[in-house]
Amino acid sequence: MKGKLFSAGALKDPGTLLGELWARVPHYIRVTFCSALVMGFVTHMYMFTNKFTNHDDLNQMFYADYGTASGRWLLPPILRLDGNFSIPWLIGVLSVLCIAGIACFTVALLRIRRPLGCVLTSALIATFPASTATFGYMFSADAYFFSMMLAAAAAYAAVHWGWWGSALGVVALTLSMGIYQSYLPVAAVLMVGALLLEALDGERSFKELFLRGLRLAGTLAAALIAYMIIVKLTTRNTGLTDYEGISDMGKLSLTELPKLIWAAYRKYFYFFLKNDWNCHFGFLKYAFLLTGLCSAVLGALVLVRRKLGPTRTVLALALAAVYPLAGALIYVMVPNGYVHIHMLYGLVYILIAPIALAEYAAPLLAEGNGRLFHAAASWVLLLTLALTGYSYAVTDNNAYLKADMAMRQCEAYSNRLLERVESCEGYQPEMAVVLVGSTVREAGLDPTPELDSARLVGIFNLGDLRTYFTYRHFLRYYTGFTGPVFTGDSETATTLAATEEVQAMPCYPRDGSVRIIGDKVVVKLNG
Numbered sequence: 001m002k003g004k005l006f007s008a009g010a011l012k013d014p015g016t017l018l019g020e021l022w023a024r025v026p027h028y029i030r031v032t033f034c035s036a037l038v039m040g041f042v043t044h045m046y047m048f049t050n051k052f053t054n055h056d057d058l059n060q061m062f063y064a065d066y067g068t069a070s071g072r073w074l075l076p077p078i079l080r081l082d083g084n085f086s087i088p089w090l091i092g093v094l095s096v097l098c099i100a101g102i103a104c105f106t107v108a109l110l111r112i113r114r115p116l117g118c119v120l121t122s123a124l125i126a127t128f129p130a131s132t133a134t135f136g137y138m139f140s141a142d143a144y145f146f147s148m149m150l151a152a153a154a155a156y157a158a159v160h161w162g163w164w165g166s167a168l169g170v171v172a173l174t175l176s177m178g179i180y181q182s183y184l185p186v187a188a189v190l191m192v193g194a195l196l197l198e199a200l201d202g203e204r205s206f207k208e209l210f211l212r213g214l215r216l217a218g219t220l221a222a223a224l225i226a227y228m229i230i231v232k233l234t235t236r237n238t239g240l241t242d243y244e245g246i247s248d249m250g251k252l253s254l255t256e257l258p259k260l261i262w263a264a265y266r267k268y269f270y271f272f273l274k275n276d277w278n279c280h281f282g283f284l285k286y287a288f289l290l291t292g293l294c295s296a297v298l299g300a301l302v303l304v305r306r307k308l309g310p311t312r313t314v315l316a317l318a319l320a321a322v323y324p325l326a327g328a329l330i331y332v333m334v335p336n337g338y339v340h341i342h343m344l345y346g347l348v349y350i351l352i353a354p355i356a357l358a359e360y361a362a363p364l365l366a367e368g369n370g371r372l373f374h375a376a377a378s379w380v381l382l383l384t385l386a387l388t389g390y391s392y393a394v395t396d397n398n399a400y401l402k403a404d405m406a407m408r409q410c411e412a413y414s415n416r417l418l419e420r421v422e423s424c425e426g427y428q429p430e431m432a433v434v435l436v437g438s439t440v441r442e443a444g445l446d447p448t449p450e451l452d453s454a455r456l457v458g459i460f461n462l463g464d465l466r467t468y469f470t471y472r473h474f475l476r477y478y479t480g481f482t483g484p485v486f487t488g489d490s491e492t493a494t495t496l497a498a499t500e501e502v503q504a505m506p507c508y509p510r511d512g513s514v515r516i517i518g519d520k521v522v523v524k525l526n527g
Contacts, residue, residue, distance in 0.1 A: 028113045036103040036122035040096035048092030052403035054460045055468035060139045073234040074178030078143040086139035098145035105152035110356035127392035133342035136458025147179035155190035158219045166219045173223035185346035188326035191216045196319040206311040264328035287384040294377035295354045305364045340457040399459040402451035409462040437526025438488035
């Protein structure tokens with residue numbers, strides 16, 4: 001019977017249905033999705049096919065109970081979807097799929113349709129060093145990238161589906177922040193970028209654009225309020241942790257606001273021109289300046305050709321000025337905390353803006369000198385952004401080499417240390433090992449300082465692995481030592497460190513640095 005689900009011709013086999021759905025996907029989305037998969041796997045395969053770790057990953061390698069005290073109330077159930085364990089290949093695949101989704105929402109919102117622009121966008125999003133820092137926390141990487149994809153989806157819904165889209169956007173963005181709070185700027189920068197393109201179209205009045213901007217801003221505000229309400233409910237018995245200023249979320253002093261806004265803008269100067277985190281080839285700062293100049297001229301030519309009138313021109317310029325602030329909004333969100341690079345994914349959108357602008361300007365500058373300038377500027381953008389993506393891929397893999405060598409060095413160091421412990425006269429397997437001073441870093445724990453050129457939080461060296469309290473987990477998981485271990489920050493270690501007997505001991509690896517005191521083996525690493 002016609003119209004029924006199971007009538008002849010109505011029910012399709014999975015292959016046919018999926019093929020038809022894939023055929024309906026716009027070509028630019030398919031190009032973006034596939035290129036993001038390729039870029040993601042090519043860049044991060046080193047990480048996915050090895051098991052590198054850091055303090056948080058060691059602490060959560062076989063558990064999925066982290067997040068609520070940090071305001072990430074949705075993180076624990078999301079973590080359980082990949083089987084509780086920190087499995088690099090599975091988590092890597094899921095993460096790259098989310099990265100591809102983020103790239104697709106980005107090109108859709110910023111109207112990037114040409115294949116080259118789609119590939120460049122995918123490359124920048126997949127290789128941006130914030131991704132490598134995120135993969136350092138492998139146990140939660142797929143959840144964090146899913147959170148970022150939800151933020152991008154929230155922006156898409158709010159921009160394209162009116163008030164109902166804003167309602168869906170509030171839900172998606174609230175869930176995103178419930179997994180990880182740092183991707184609100186991704187939604188914000190995509191909304192501002194989409195609204196800027198609408199302002200350049202000249203089809204909506206100033207009033208319509210202004211009201212539309214208020215609705216999008218309201219979407220962000222409503223999601224933030226909903227998120228904070230849920231945080232209050234989920235932490236009413238425990239409170240929020242003070243770590244990295246998380247307990248200060250939602251506490252914004254108006255007197256500090258100008259300073260925080262300035263910090264957001266200033267970060268672009270330090271990150272791209274001063275190269276403060278060593279993520280770029282040295283010559284790229286000149287390419288960035290030239291790209292910025294070309295983009296400014298392209299923007300001016302678009303405004304001249306569009307003839308928007310004074311009010312809409314001012315609005316377009318204001319949105320262009322707000323765009324970088326939206327991408328670095330995390331500096332306003334975390335007034336008293338340190339902003340790590342994995343919290344700064346929004347910065348990459350300053351590189352994607354020229355791609356969108358060049359494509360938008362193409363039909364407007366199709367003749368005469370405008371066409372020649374557009375062609376020249378497009379070559380500048382292509383070379384700059386392609387080299388930037390390559391520099392990020394190099395940075396990412398340098399970081400993975402550092403993590404690889406750190407793991408090998410830490411295993412070798414630990415094996416030597418445990419050999420000294422087990423060969424100590426009177427040692428018994430049931431004895432606890434106390435590592436006095438293990439949380440203090442000595443110079444010998446940095447045998448390869450040149451690998452620290454890119455300072456990506458989450459990518460550890462030997463010193464990091466040894467000095468965190470999770471070193472006891474490293475000894476258990478990577479060397480097979482099953483006895484109890486007390487690290488230097490434990491009460492047992494600090495109590496022993498204060499005794500005259502331990503103070504008189506030399507530091508490891510000298511003779512006498514490993515000694516049995518009572519029923520414990522004491523290793524004095526620092527004094």
